Amino acid sequence: MYYARGRSVHAVDDVSFDVPAGSTMGLVGESGCGKSATALSVMRMIPPTAGEIVSGSILLQGADVMRMSPKELRRVRGGSIGFIPQDPLSSLNPLMTVGEQVAEVLQAHRNASRSAARRTAIELLDRVGIPKATDRLKDYPHQFSGGMRQRVAIAMAIACDPVVLLADEPTTALDVTMQAQILELLKRLSAENGMAIVLITHDLGVAANMCDSIRVMYAGQIVEEAEVDDFFYRPMTPYARGLMAALPSAAPSTNGRLNVIPGTPPSLADLPAGCRFSARCAHRHTVCQETEQVLTQRDRPGHTARCVGTDRGGWI
Known part of the structure; x- marks a missing residue:
């Protein structure tokens, strides 16, 4: 603190x-x-x-x-x-x-x-x-x-x-x-x-x-953790996917432009009520802005995510 x-x-x-x-x-x-x-x-x-x-x-x-x-x-x-x-x-x-x-x-x-x-x-x-x-x-x-x-x-x-x-x-x-x-x-x-x-x-x-393993941090919290191969082949949270998409690419379809995650991180002195990434997330639902998320085990051993949309039966 x-x-x-x-x-x-x-x-x-x-x-x-x-x-x-x-x-x-x-x-x-x-x-x-x-x-x-x-x-x-x-x-x-x-x-x-x-x-x-x-x-x-x-x-x-x-x-x-x-x-x-x-x-x-x-x-x-x-x-x-x-x-x-x-x-x-x-x-x-x-x-x-x-x-x-x-x-x-x-x-x-x-x-x-x-x-x-x-x-x-x-x-x-x-x-x-x-x-x-x-x-x-x-x-x-x-x-x-x-x-x-x-x-x-x-x-x-x-x-x-x-x-x-x-x-x-x-x-x-x-x-x-x-x-x-x-x-x-x-x-x-x-x-x-x-x-x-x-x-x-x-x-x-x-x-x-x-x-060997990766921890992704956002606004002071770990939002995803996984073994390195599992993470890079299948990132789960929208934030981790955004980081991956922002990597430079030589593919002709990119036209030399970088993808960006819209918006800015929240102020730690004025955090939102729900998911800290919700204001920047294209997949957010009402529950994301109301309920604080916790790290939850995914289907694959050792892979956890702080995102209700990636829960079993979720929409991501």
Whole structure:
């Protein structure tokens, strides 16, 4: 829950998921739907002046992160839980060299000596594609391009072989070739170390290539969840179908134009009474605007949807 101008809004509401070891879960949806807020909540990094987690539990290998002391949280953040931020420029310290920042993670969580941390930092920077990694250890973040800063952030996130990696748009600033290399690196780390990955992305192509399962968020809620093949072959909710239809296509029938979902997401401070997507949905009925929807199991195992129109006997 966030606080603003004397009001409170539920940026993440009724969100629940499991990410087994060695698997990748994709969290997709429009900007502002709550994806990044979900990741920050898992890390318990919501600033107390801005908001708080009012209920729920966050289990990491059986331990509840919500019950951890500040000391335990410092050990978990960057250690058991790695985090790749969306904007590396604002997350990297402009007053420290890149080498110092990567080494600091290893010294804090692995008790590595200064020389050992430096050697590992070079290996990590080389691993994520930083050319001449040894020479660049003494450079500062402003001396790197946006894509290079993103690689540094990834190196810091994977430095301690985390149990869970929260990747918030990890390839946004990368070119296509480097994007493929980074995604392949993350997949290999997940397979080799049993690392679970929560991948936040706007790119459904990346999600299809990387993920084992998909969660679609809208206005702070998960509106559909399914195994990746099931989701892409048969999305159920009108919102998920709209996201799929908005993908660029080279088909002559599109005439080079993109499909769009009409309207805009509702204000979290003034949510509608029923389905939060109803005002933008071409399939809405009266019941959609009157009754709040819940995630319901579909005919296929593991596929749930928050849409009464997709219930058994529904009209979608």
